[in-house]
Amino acid sequence: MGEPAIPGAMSPLGTPGEFAADEIEGARLLFAQQAEFLLGVVRVEQIPESDVPEIAFAGRSNVGKSSLLNALLGRRGLARTSNTPGRTREINFFALDGRLTLVDLPGYGYARVSKNQVEGWTRLVNLYLKGRVELRRTLLLIDARHGLKDSDRSAMTMLDEAAQPYQIVLTKCDKVKAEPLARRCEDIAAELAKHGAAHPHVAMTSSRTGDGIPELRATLSALAIPAQRG
Numbered sequence: 001m002g003e004p005a006i007p008g009a010m011s012p013l014g015t016p017g018e019f020a021a022d023e024i025e026g027a028r029l030l031f032a033q034q035a036e037f038l039l040g041v042v043r044v045e046q047i048p049e050s051d052v053p054e055i056a057f058a059g060r061s062n063v064g065k066s067s068l069l070n071a072l073l074g075r076r077g078l079a080r081t082s083n084t085p086g087r088t089r090e091i092n093f094f095a096l097d098g099r100l101t102l103v104d105l106p107g108y109g110y111a112r113v114s115k116n117q118v119e120g121w122t123r124l125v126n127l128y129l130k131g132r133v134e135l136r137r138t139l140l141l142i143d144a145r146h147g148l149k150d151s152d153r154s155a156m157t158m159l160d161e162a163a164q165p166y167q168i169v170l171t172k173c174d175k176v177k178a179e180p181l182a183r184r185c186e187d188i189a190a191e192l193a194k195h196g197a198a199h200p201h202v203a204m205t206s207s208r209t210g211d212g213i214p215e216l217r218a219t220l221s222a223l224a225i226p227a228q229r230g
Helices: 022-030 065-073 116-131 150-161 179-193 213-222
Strands: 007-011 016-020 035-041 052-060 091-094 100-104 135-143 164-169
Touching: 016 022, 016 213, 022 213, 052 065, 052 116, 065 100, 065 164, 065 213, 091 116, 116 150, 135 150, 164 179
Parallel strands: 052 100, 052 135, 135 164
Antiparallel strands: 007 016, 035 091, 091 100
8 A cells, every 4th residue: 555645736627636645745854954045146157057956936026936935945034025026136046955956036027126127137037047957847926816917928928938847836825715716727727728838737825824835845846856765
């Protein structure tokens, strides 16, 4: 008999994703390791060479990206949260146990920054994405209360053109009732079907309640370098 399956967040089609208990625990142990800040990049020539799988986190400013990172890692303060949207102005790299690198991309879609700043961040992110063979997946965070915005669709187009696989992660799901949340999920999934680089499953999370966090950890852990058996 194998490990019992643990139901994950519901998929847009209503089929529960499932992870074995050892997968959930292995992912928890990985994300419980000390995450080491490597560097912050503001110019393309600073992007480090690496042979470790990378997971990038992208989304509109104030979508809850820092909160999600901190929830995944089970601690406060790795990715500092801010009430001022647009605070992250560089690409930040964090090493996780030598098995996975977490990449925090600058937030987009906030009007109180200059056009030149927006163009500079967009160019830097685009150059990072293109040809980055270590990048296994980009998580595109969407506020569950608002759904896809034009700026999110622009980010999806950028990822499609860079041929980088990405997955939509709904944040702040605790702030939306079940039926509207399910409809929003279905609408997003239907739109994703038109994008070649998009993962079909929409993950639903809440950094406040922890809903969906163990399952998202397990999803990402599967992309990491396997743990060495002692």
